[in-house]
Amino acid sequence: IPHLFFQKQSEKAGIKLPEAGRYAVGNVFLPSGKDTEQGQQIMERAVVTEGLELLGWRDVPVDNTTIGVTARSVEPVIKQIFVGAGADIKDQLAFERRLYCVRKRTAWGVRRAGLNDNNENFYACSLSSKTLIYKGQLMAPQLETYYLDLKDPDMVSALALAHSRYSTNTFPSWGRAQPFRYIAHNGEINTVRGNQNWMRARESMFESPLFKDINMILPVIAPGGSDSADFDQALEMLFLTGRSLAHAMMMMIPEPWSGHETMDEDKSGFYEFHASMMEPWDGPASIAFTDGETCGAVLDRNGLRPSRYYVTKAGLVIMASEVGVVPVDEADIVYKGRLQPGKMFLIDINEGRIISDEELKAKIATQKPYKKWVEENQVDLKDLPETVYKFEPDYDSLLTRQTAFGYTVEDIKFIMAPMVGTAQEATGSMGNDTPLAVLSQKPQLLFHYFKQLFAQVTNPAIDSIREELVMSMEATLGKERNLLDESPEHCRKLKVEHPILSGKEMEKIRNLDQEDLKTVVLSTLFPVSEGEKGVERALDSLCHKASQAIEEGATILVLSDKGIDAGHATLPSLLATAGLHHHLLREGTRTRVGLIVETGEAREMMHFALLIGYGAGAVYPYLAYETVAQIANEAMYVEKQDMDTAINNFVKATRKGLFKIIAKMGISTIQSYRGAQIFEAVGLNDDVIERFFTGTPSRVSGANLDVLAKEALARHQRAFSSELFSQLDLGGDYHWRRGEEKHMLNPHAIGLLQHATRSNDYVTFKKFSQHADKESTRQCTLRGLFNFKETTPIPIEEVEPVEEITKRFCTGAMSIGSISREAHETLAIAMNRLGGKSNTGEGGEDSARYTLDANGDDRRSKIKQVASGRFGVNSFYLANADEMQIKIAQGAKPGEGGQLPGHKVSEYIAMIRSSTPGVALISPPPHH
Numbered sequence: 001i002p003h004l005f006f007q008k009q010s011e012k013a014g015i016k017l018p019e020a021g022r023y024a025v026g027n028v029f030l031p032s033g034k035d036t037e038q039g040q041q042i043m044e045r046a047v048v049t050e051g052l053e054l055l056g057w058r059d060v061p062v063d064n065t066t067i068g069v070t071a072r073s074v075e076p077v078i079k080q081i082f083v084g085a086g087a088d089i090k091d092q093l094a095f096e097r098r099l100y101c102v103r104k105r106t107a108w109g110v111r112r113a114g115l116n117d118n119n120e121n122f123y124a125c126s127l128s129s130k131t132l133i134y135k136g137q138l139m140a141p142q143l144e145t146y147y148l149d150l151k152d153p154d155m156v157s158a159l160a161l162a163h164s165r166y167s168t169n170t171f172p173s174w175g176r177a178q179p180f181r182y183i184a185h186n187g188e189i190n191t192v193r194g195n196q197n198w199m200r201a202r203e204s205m206f207e208s209p210l211f212k213d214i215n216m217i218l219p220v221i222a223p224g225g226s227d228s229a230d231f232d233q234a235l236e237m238l239f240l241t242g243r244s245l246a247h248a249m250m251m252m253i254p255e256p257w258s259g260h261e262t263m264d265e266d267k268s269g270f271y272e273f274h275a276s277m278m279e280p281w282d283g284p285a286s287i288a289f290t291d292g293e294t295c296g297a298v299l300d301r302n303g304l305r306p307s308r309y310y311v312t313k314a315g316l317v318i319m320a321s322e323v324g325v326v327p328v329d330e331a332d333i334v335y336k337g338r339l340q341p342g343k344m345f346l347i348d349i350n351e352g353r354i355i356s357d358e359e360l361k362a363k364i365a366t367q368k369p370y371k372k373w374v375e376e377n378q379v380d381l382k383d384l385p386e387t388v389y390k391f392e393p394d395y396d397s398l399l400t401r402q403t404a405f406g407y408t409v410e411d412i413k414f415i416m417a418p419m420v421g422t423a424q425e426a427t428g429s430m431g432n433d434t435p436l437a438v439l440s441q442k443p444q445l446l447f448h449y450f451k452q453l454f455a456q457v458t459n460p461a462i463d464s465i466r467e468e469l470v471m472s473m474e475a476t477l478g479k480e481r482n483l484l485d486e487s488p489e490h491c492r493k494l495k496v497e498h499p500i501l502s503g504k505e506m507e508k509i510r511n512l513d514q515e516d517l518k519t520v521v522l523s524t525l526f527p528v529s530e531g532e533k534g535v536e537r538a539l540d541s542l543c544h545k546a547s548q549a550i551e552e553g554a555t556i557l558v559l560s561d562k563g564i565d566a567g568h569a570t571l572p573s574l575l576a577t578a579g580l581h582h583h584l585l586r587e588g589t590r591t592r593v594g595l596i597v598e599t600g601e602a603r604e605m606m607h608f609a610l611l612i613g614y615g616a617g618a619v620y621p622y623l624a625y626e627t628v629a630q631i632a633n634e635a636m637y638v639e640k641q642d643m644d645t646a647i648n649n650f651v652k653a654t655r656k657g658l659f660k661i662i663a664k665m666g667i668s669t670i671q672s673y674r675g676a677q678i679f680e681a682v683g684l685n686d687d688v689i690e691r692f693f694t695g696t697p698s699r700v701s702g703a704n705l706d707v708l709a710k711e712a713l714a715r716h717q718r719a720f721s722s723e724l725f726s727q728l729d730l731g732g733d734y735h736w737r738r739g740e741e742k743h744m745l746n747p748h749a750i751g752l753l754q755h756a757t758r759s760n761d762y763v764t765f766k767k768f769s770q771h772a773d774k775e776s777t778r779q780c781t782l783r784g785l786f787n788f789k790e791t792t793p794i795p796i797e798e799v800e801p802v803e804e805i806t807k808r809f810c811t812g813a814m815s816i817g818s819i820s821r822e823a824h825e826t827l828a829i830a831m832n833r834l835g836g837k838s839n840t841g842e843g844g845e846d847s848a849r850y851t852l853d854a855n856g857d858d859r860r861s862k863i864k865q866v867a868s869g870r871f872g873v874n875s876f877y878l879a880n881a882d883e884m885q886i887k888i889a890q891g892a893k894p895g896e897g898g899q900l901p902g903h904k905v906s907e908y909i910a911m912i913r914s915s916t917p918g919v920a921l922i923s924p925p926p927h928h
Contacts, residue, residue, distance in 0.1 A: 001025060001132055001292075005154035006082075015056035015082055021092050023055060024083045024099050026127035027134060029076035029174050035115055036077045039122050042113060043081060046105035050098050053084035061148040071137040076174055081127070092129055097210060097240050099127050104217050123175030130292025135177045140164035158349050159295045161288055170226045179288075180232035182239070186321055187285035187305045189227035190666045193695055194676030195281050196221050197585055199234055202278075204588030208241050208484045231281055235289070241484040245291050246346055247364050249298050250274070252281045255342035256301045256470040256668065267361055269371025275671065276378065276476050276491040277483055282672035286321060286339070296346035301470045301668055302462055303341030310336050317347055317354065341470070373488040378476070379517060380495045381505055389507040391643065393626040401623055402728055404564055404719035405600045406445050410731030412627065413637050415604045419653035420631050420646045421638035425605060425660065427899050427920075429818070433744040434733055435780040438683025438702040442741055443711040446572040447607050449703070450679045452661065462666060463924050464659035471659050472669045473498045477509075477594030477617045478517055479555040492516045494556065494594070499618045499670055500608060500654045501596070502647070506620040509556060509596065520554040521598075522546060524561045524571040528716060532709035538571055539692075543583040550589050560598040562622065569716040572708060573599040574610055579692040581615030581675065590615075598622060605657035612658075614693070615675045624650070682782075700782060744776040806834035813865050813885065815841030817900050817909040817921075825849065825859045832858040839863040842887060842898055842923060844872010844912045850880050867898060869923035871913040898923035 003020040010017045017023050030039040040057065047054045060078040067075070083102070085095045103124050110122045126133035134147045140162075144150045163184035170176060178184050189195065199220050206214045220237045221230045231252065238248035250270070257263055257271040284304030288297040297307055297319055309319035312332045320326070323336075339345055343357045394401075418426035434440070437448035464471050478493035494509070494517055501509070512519040522545050526538035546557055559577060561570035577597050584590035597616045600623030602608055611619050625647055631638060632646035662673045681689055683702030732740025736747065752768035755761070777784035811831060816824040818841065828849070831838040838861040849859040864881035866873050878884065900909075902920040910917040 001128075001130060002154060002156050004156065005149070005152055008154060009058060010056075010082065013056060013058045015058065017055065017082065018084055021129055022085045022095075024085075024095065024127055024129040025132055026081040026083070026099075027060065027125040027132060028079050028081055028127075029121075029123040029125065030079060031115055031121040032075075032077050035121070038113060039110065039115055040079070040081075042109035042115075043102070043106045043124075046102045046109065047081075047083050049105060050102050051086045051088065052098060052102065053086065055082035055084050057081055062146050063148060064146065066145045067136075067138055067142055071174075074137070074174065076121070076123075083127070085129070093240075095129050099129070100236070100240050101211070101216050103127050107222055125175075126181055128181070128292065131181070131290065133179060133181065135174075135179065137172055137174045137177055159290060159292075159347075161290055161295065163288070176226050176229060178228065180229055182235050182245070182289055182291065183228065183232045184288045185228035185231060185285060187287075187300065188283045188666065189231055189281050189285065190283035190678065191279070191281060191672040191676040192227040192230055193678070194672070194674065195234070195279065196230060197675055197677075197695070198279060198591070201585050201588065201590035202480065202483045205480070205482050205591065206484055207482050210241060214484075227283075231287075234281070238483075239291065244364070245289060245294060246296065246344060246360055249287070249289060249296075249344065250361065250364060251278060253285065253287065253298050253300060253342075254280055256472065258472045258474045259469050264362070264365070266365040266371055269374050270361075270365035272374050272378070273370040273486075273491050275474075276374075276493045277480065277486075279671045279674065280669055282667045282669060284666055288319065293350055294346055294348050296344060297339060298344045299339045299341055301342045302467065303339075304462075304666070307339035307345075308336070309338070309345065311354070315352070319345065368486060374491050377488050377492045378495055379493070379514070381497070381508060384508040384512070387504070387507040387511055389504050391503045391625070391629075391647075393629045393643075395626075395630065398626055398630060399726075399728065400719050401564065401600055402627065403725075404569070404716050405623060406443070406715050407603070407623075407627065408729045408731030408733070409727070410734050411603060412631060412728070414734050416624070416627060416650070417631055417637035419650050420628055420641075421649070423649035423652040423656075425653050425657035427901050428734070429901075433776075433780065434741050436682055436782065438700070439780060440741065443714040445601065445607075445711075446574045446708060447610055449684050450606075450610055450681055452606075452609065453665070453678050453680055453697075462663035462668060464656075464663040466924065468659075470668045471663070472671070473655060473658070474669075475499060475617055475671045475674065477556050477596070479593065480591035489516070496618055498651065498655060499612055499616070499658070499674075500651050501618050501620040502651065503620075503622070503625065506596075506598065506622075509618075510558065512556065516555060518554050519556045519558060520549040520552075521558040521560050522549070523563065524559050524573070524576045525563060525568040526571065528567055528569050528713065532706045532713065534569075535571060535575075535709035535712065536705060539576070539579050542571070542576060543580055546580055546584065546593075547587060547589065550584075550593050554593060556594045556596060558596045558598050561600055562598060564600075564716070566720040569713055570601075572712055573597055573601045574607075574614065575692055575708065577611050577616050578614035582692060582694045585694075594618075596620065600624075603627070605654065605661060608654060608658060609661045609673075610679065612670065612674050613677055613679060617674060742776075742779060744772065744780050746776070749776060803835065806836050809834055809836030810863065811836075811838045813839040813841040813863075813887075815843030815865075815871075815898075815900075816845065816912065817843045817904050821908065828859050828861045829857045831862070832860070837862040837883065839885065840865050840872075842867030842869060842871055843900070843909070844877060844914075845880075846908075846912055847876055847880075850876075867923050869898065869921065871915070871921065871923070 006025060007017060030036045044054050058080040060080055062078060064072055064075060083099065089095045089098065106124065115122045125135055134150060136146065138146055149155055161179055161184055163178040203218050203220060208214055211217060217237065221233045235248050235252060238251065239245050251274045254271045257268045285300040286297065286305035286307045299305060299307055306321050307319060308323050309317060310328055311317050311334045312328060313334055318326050318328065344360060346355045346360050348355055414428065415426050437444040474495065474497055476493040476495050481490050509519055510521065522542060524542060526534040530537060549557060561573060564570055577595065581595065594617045595615055596618045597611050598620045602611060602619055602621045603624040608619055628646050628650045629643045632641045632643055658670065662670065665678050667673050677696055679696060681693060681696050681698040683700055684698055685701055685704035688705055689696055689698045730737050730740060736743045749768060749771055752764060752771060756765035756768050809831060811827050828838040840861040840863065842865050845861055852858055860880060862882035863885055864877060865885045865887060867887040900921040902918050905915060905917055905919060905921060907917045913921065915921055
């Protein structure tokens with residue numbers, strides 16, 4: 001706080017200030033018009049209620065002539081409030097806590113008065129005796145011309161923290177501008193929805209002697225902020241409830257510790273202890289932070305955001321996202337450095353020195369015996385006593401149960417058998433021409449109504465194979481305790497190394513009955529006789545029994561669908577898991593219990609990801625294991641192998657697959673992915689979303705609970721009907737099959753296209769296009785449901801000639817190999833004839849195509865792509881480019897970036913890509 005500056009300004013405003021440190025200044029955005037005074041009054045009442053002294057208000061002088069039209073149209077009234085410390089406040093940190101309560105009380109009052117529209121009408125940028133924030137919906141150069149205070153030579157500070165950043169995952173506003181009260185954040189918190197939910201769930205257990213009424217600071221995370229604002233609010237709470245700022249940062253952005261063999265034991269003990277208390281806020285992040293006495297920065301565990309610094313002879317430290325932000329004479333620089341992944345950089349202004357990451361973390365990690373607490377209290381699943389368990393598949397009822405859970409021959413052939421045979425996730429060609437689940441005429445698993453979001457802003461993908469050190473599948477299950485305290489009991493939880501449990505592990509957990517570790521199994525079955533209404537009754541009953549079990553001391557709940565028979569069907573596992581998860585969140589008991597799903601339904605990567613993403617701590621896919629045993633025993637699509645090897649291969653494949661899925665979202669730990677809800681629903685009714693999948697984006701409504709119940713009952717009826725059947729349904733999702741799922745590329749469509757092209761018959765081609773555009777698309781996609789509105793056409797003379805329009809045509813970047821040589825070359829010829837551009841994709845291009853054909857056709861693609869695998873990239877290839885496209889990352893693709901299965905790597909493809917025929921080719925997700 002620039003005390004000299006405010007002494008002079010307060011005199012002009014008729015305000016008498018006490019000594020430095022005994023008063024606070026707040027920069028406040030207020031609504032304009034008649035609401036300005038009401039906003040001030042609400043804040044004044046909060047100051048008095050907290051026993052502090054209202055010293056007065058000052059109008060902040062601004063010049064808005066240089067800011068943009070949009071910013072000016074929503075410009076708030078900006079005032080500074082001066083608050084004096086009460087006589088009962090003995091230290092500055094206690095003063096800061098009281099000011100925190102003033103802000104929280106004000107926020108409550110503002111919301112009740114209807115003045116706050118998600119941080120856009122009323123916002124306290126800062127209210128502190130240590131720091132002061134000037135910010136707004138401004139470009140960086142506009143800040144000093146807008147705020148006239150910043151030109152005053154008395155505006156002196158030991159530190160300055162600045163960040164020019166527009167909001168990328170929320171709409172920009174004055175209140176959402178950076179920096180926030182404690183941080184400036186460059187990056188994305190990809191797990192923010194889960195972090196919000198878990199923080200809200202923990203609030204019910206908050207207790208602290210530092211606050212008279214802990215409820216006054218709730219909710220910790222106010223609605224309407226960006227991911228950075230939410231992080232800042234969580235950090236502020238952890239700091240003001242008793243931890244140092246560096247300690248709180250270590251909790252929220254921990255180093256990769258679980259696979260770090262050389263890490264100091266005390267430090268790994270610190271991280272393991274705190275992993276029992278809260279999940280990381282995961283994603284690419286460079287975060288600068290300050291409390292006015294210390295100033296530092298931390299980098300995410302992957303180092304996905306740059307941070308570089310200079311130290312000058314005069315003792316000035318400059319840190320920025322890149323070098324050269326502030327001009328400095330090289331002769332004045334003592335040394336330069338950069339922040340390492342997971343490391344922290346801290347300056348103590350009172351001590352006047354830089355504290356190294358090693359010194360800082362060693363001090364924090366040894367302030368309590370964290371390692372000892374973990375060793376004495378945490379229970380490792382592998383250390384639990386063995387149970388009398390033997391895996392014995394029930395082959396007699398296997399077909400019936402597989403049918404009830406919707407298994408098909410395709411599931412076994414294309415998804416599970418490759419996992420058994422190779423210990424790898426199954427791969428296939430991209431593209432899905434079957435209907436969305438909500439448009440399908442076949443019963444659908446609930447999983448099919450969801451799509452995982454992808455990191456679409458600025459996230460480079462994580463390479464989960466080559467960067468395995470930063471990845472972690474470890475998680476803890478059990479009861480959390482008060483986040484604001486630390487004790488040995490805080491780590492009294494069950495540690496699991498992998499969320500996909502084996503049969504032996506499941507039996508160990510089922511029999512768990514120790515102090516603070518007690519398992520209760522809850523059935524998700526319901527009587528078939530109750531029909532569709534039985535689903536809702538079963539969900540209500542499940543939630544009631546879960547709440548009761550928690551009250552009776554259960555710390556691990558197992559949701560089990562074992563025991564289906566002709567009279568009993570099961571709830572969809574995802575519906576039961578997400579429904580119970582959100583019920584317990586609303587009830588405030590979610591952190592008192594861990595959830596495990598024992599299900600016959602889950603069998604592929606997306607199923608596991610969804611269950612974990614909606615709150616499951618672990619999954620036991622018992623029917624998948626029995627199916628794997630059948631595949632191994634009968635050598636179904638794989639060579640014969642023993643059951644144990646087959647199941648181990650299946651689990652190993654799920655580990656790799658889950659790593660790929662979370663890495664695609666810029667997430668490194670399964671603990672952060674748990675409950676993060678990084679999905680979008682397509683075709684579920686609003687009531688279903690609101691009750692069972694709260695907070696999930698859903699732009700298109702559709703199936704209600706009755707429809708989901710009908711689909712579940714249809715599968716059950718097929719399994720237990722009197723009709724005799726000797727094999728599973730064939731499927732029809734991956735291949736077109738008569739009478740099965742509809743495909744846009746069906747024999748009729750392909751036949752019309754082949755006939756039209758071979759006979760060069762335009763009439764037949766129009767039949768194909770009509771079938772493709774109207775019939776197939778309409779029945780399979782959302783875009784097919786749209787019709788053009790009736791409008792008044794413009795004169796054709798005002799439209800560009802078709803020859804000019806086609807010059808802007810470009811093909812998608814599909815590589816040769818992913819599509820056939822003939823298709824790839826035909827696209828290039830067509831684009832070159834039209835004057836457009838075709839794209840090679842990432843598979844290179846045959847140099848023979850650089851010579852014109854005898855008829856004058858040109859098979860050369862004008863756009864040459866360079867991807868992370870560099871397949872086919874050489875100087876001749878690049879010299880024959882009109883445009884070059886460099887693919888920086890492939891985070892939006894499923895799997896390991898771009899993959900070309902081995903069977904597609906022919907001798908011709910291998911020649912172009914400089915590789916070996918028959919060997920699968922993988923482009924790493926990031927472009928190293």
